[in-house]
Amino acid sequence: MSSTDEDDVLITAARHADALRLAGEAIREVLATLGDPYIPTDLVAHHLRQTIHHLSSITGAITTPQILNNIFTSFCIGK
Numbered sequence: 001m002s003s004t005d006e007d008d009v010l011i012t013a014a015r016h017a018d019a020l021r022l023a024g025e026a027i028r029e030v031l032a033t034l035g036d037p038y039i040p041t042d043l044v045a046h047h048l049r050q051t052i053h054h055l056s057s058i059t060g061a062i063t064t065p066q067i068l069n070n071i072f073t074s075f076c077i078g079k
Helices: 014-034 041-059 064-074
Strands: none
Touching (some): 014 041
């Protein structure tokens, strides 16, 4: 029988594990580029957005494109 520490995390869904792996890769890119004065800040921001995107796929957070899509499909704007 194995025991787990209270700090251990158990991930039961493959989709969540994949999203966490991708978020980890993206945040490592943020950390690697953050202090480099030759890396454009928009590239760092891109990696941050990727991190948020992958974590949001787990939490079910609504992203900006989803909000805009809902607005334009639900309301008659600019027609």
